[in-house]
Amino acid sequence: MARIVVLGAGVAGHTASAFLRKWLPKRDEVVAVSPMAEYNWIPSNIWVGVGLLRKKQVVFPLAPVYDKAGIEFKQARAVALWPEGDAESQTPAVEIEWTRPDRRGEREKVRYDFLINATGPKLNFEATPGLGPGKHTYSVCTADHAEETARAFLEEVERMRRGERRRFVVGVGHGSCTCEGAAFEYIVNLEFELRARGVRGRAEILYLTNEYELGDFGIDGVHIKRGGYITPSKIFHESLFAERGLDWLTRAHVRQVEPGRADVLTLDGEEREVRFDFAMLLPPFRGVDMRAFNRNGEDITARLFAPNGFMKVDADYAPKPYEQWKARDWPRYYQSPAFENLFAAGIAFAPPHPISRLRTTPDGLMISPAPPRTGMPSAMIGKAVAASIVDMLRGAKKPTHAASMAEMGAACVASAGANPFTGTAASITVFPIVPDYERYPEYGRDLNYTFGEIGLAGHWIKILLHHMFLYKARLLPGWWMIPE
Amino acid sequence: MSDNPNASAAPPPHLRPWFYATKPTRWTRFLRTFIPWQIVRFIVINLKMMILIRRSHKGMHH
Numbered sequence: 001m002a003r004i005v006v007l008g009a010g011v012a013g014h015t016a017s018a019f020l021r022k023w024l025p026k027r028d029e030v031v032a033v034s035p036m037a038e039y040n041w042i043p044s045n046i047w048v049g050v051g052l053l054r055k056k057q058v059v060f061p062l063a064p065v066y067d068k069a070g071i072e073f074k075q076a077r078a079v080a081l082w083p084e085g086d087a088e089s090q091t092p093a094v095e096i097e098w099t100r101p102d103r104r105g106e107r108e109k110v111r112y113d114f115l116i117n118a119t120g121p122k123l124n125f126e127a128t129p130g131l132g133p134g135k136h137t138y139s140v141c142t143a144d145h146a147e148e149t150a151r152a153f154l155e156e157v158e159r160m161r162r163g164e165r166r167r168f169v170v171g172v173g174h175g176s177c178t179c180e181g182a183a184f185e186y187i188v189n190l191e192f193e194l195r196a197r198g199v200r201g202r203a204e205i206l207y208l209t210n211e212y213e214l215g216d217f218g219i220d221g222v223h224i225k226r227g228g229y230i231t232p233s234k235i236f237h238e239s240l241f242a243e244r245g246l247d248w249l250t251r252a253h254v255r256q257v258e259p260g261r262a263d264v265l266t267l268d269g270e271e272r273e274v275r276f277d278f279a280m281l282l283p284p285f286r287g288v289d290m291r292a293f294n295r296n297g298e299d300i301t302a303r304l305f306a307p308n309g310f311m312k313v314d315a316d317y318a319p320k321p322y323e324q325w326k327a328r329d330w331p332r333y334y335q336s337p338a339f340e341n342l343f344a345a346g347i348a349f350a351p352p353h354p355i356s357r358l359r360t361t362p363d364g365l366m367i368s369p370a371p372p373r374t375g376m377p378s379a380m381i382g383k384a385v386a387a388s389i390v391d392m393l394r395g396a397k398k399p400t401h402a403a404s405m406a407e408m409g410a411a412c413v414a415s416a417g418a419n420p421f422t423g424t425a426a427s428i429t430v431f432p433i434v435p436d437y438e439r440y441p442e443y444g445r446d447l448n449y450t451f452g453e454i455g456l457a458g459h460w461i462k463i464l465l466h467h468m469f470l471y472k473a474r475l476l477p478g479w480w481m482i483p484e
Numbered sequence: 485m486s487d488n489p490n491a492s493a494a495p496p497p498h499l500r501p502w503f504y505a506t507k508p509t510r511w512t513r514f515l516r517t518f519i520p521w522q523i524v525r526f527i528v529i530n531l532k533m534m535i536l537i538r539r540s541h542k543g544m545h546h
Binding site for chain 2: 235238239241242243245246247248376380408409410411421422424427429431449451453454455456457458460461483484
């Protein structure tokens with residue numbers, strides 16, 4: 001009998017738990033540990049944040065789903081790893097702290113044979129003074145944040161209906177942020193909703209981003225064949241903003257936020273003040289604060305985790321300049337080099353380096369997007385890690401399923417306005433996610449599999465994905481047939 | 485009141501960052517929400533995505 005513990009119940013963790021349970025015999029235990037009581041289909045938080053959906057439409061309780069599936073669920077956060085075991089037992093363990101109200105604060109060591117760290121990001125609002133809910137800006141990173149954002153947004157709409165002019169700022173709240181795609185979706189949805197509510201003429205809207213050019217999205221942009229040209233994503237992104245009258249400020253780092261204003265530093269070292277009445281700025285991510293100890297209780301955190309808190313896996317972490325970055329730097333199996341029964345999936349693994357070129361201000365401050373690893377790649381990594389563990393339990397000496405972001409593509413549908421007849425969304429595919437200039441010397445990607453277009457069809461697909469992935473996450477009949 | 489997104493008290497168009505950006509023609513914008521055309525695009529995009537997903541899943545094994 002084996003016990004596999006999965007830390008996290010987001011896209012990567014939930015996918016891994018579900019497939020482990022499907023593939024492993026009943027005698028093996030699958031334990032899911034998540035501090036949240038609910039699953040959140042995060043991509044749809046965008047629509048919650050503009051008041052189109054309510055929180056209950058994008059979340060569901062995890063306990064009954066796991067109970068029905070035969071997965072043990074512990075509503076707790078992981079605080080420490082003991083990968084060599086401890087004084088009591090040589091079996092590896094993870095120390096957890098319960099967050100369920102009736103056991104809140106209670107600590108427990110859960111022994112494991114294999115562990116998948118899929119804890120996702122810590123939303124690091126603290127990196128920028130004044131950033132985040134409860135301070136001076138809003139967020140759509142969680143369903144609760146998105147609901148609060150929607151309330152504030154709808155208040156702004158009411159003010160504009162009374163004749164006031166309002167200034168909106170949407171983007172990222174730090175020079176090292178990732179998830180620019182979510183900020184993009186939010187700003188175009190916000191603009192669409194202002195138009196739908198007849199108050200667009202009273203709004204000024206600014207997109208504030210750390211990207212060097214629009215359309216970078218933390219993946220160094222993409223090139224697409226269209227209209228007889230091979231065109232960079234910057235052109236399409238700027239075009240959409242131009243069409244909708246959205247202003248933008250790129251290459252920007254938010255130094256601090258005060259009520260109604262953000263202090264911004266741009267890549268050329270210029271200091272600016274950005275004023276706003278409403279700001280939705282995403283935070284930078286770091287790994288969750290988990291420590292690691294050896295059997296003697298000595299701290300080995302630095303052996304397992306990178307300084308940013310993400311877990312080191314089978315990537316090449318040797319520092320090197322942009323020109324020497326290779327596709328093979330990226331991990332294939334997500335196995336810890338220190339312990340063969342330890343894996344990281346989704347945002348929790350430490351990338352070897354960004355995908356977009358690193359850029360710094362004259363004073364050396366980095367203003368450059370971190371690499372995204374959400375959605376489709378997260379799910380595929382979770383599934384590949386689960387498959388490898390199943391094979392290793394059956395006797396394989398090493399992981400058997402690879403899911404390198406330099407070998408897989410991603411399909412993304414970015415909402416640009418939610419209405420079944422007048423809405424649109426940008427449908428984008430990119431292959432591979434991490435450019436491979438050895439295989440595809442010119443653009444780093446296969447242009448036959450990299451495309452993008454905007455239209456109503458994309459919105460229909462977005463709606464379909466919302467329902468399909470919530471169905472899949474609920475583990476309803478045939479869930480496993482829905483691709484990641 | 486005007487529903488034109490560009491109608492505001494902000495700087496005039498030639499002083500905004502989007503003045504130098506490519507903008508879609510009316511025909512392009514019309515096609516984006518023209519339902520018969522979008523039904524065709526729905527099928528095409530889904531096929532393209534399925535091909536990409538299939539190719540990505542193939543790479544998961546050795």
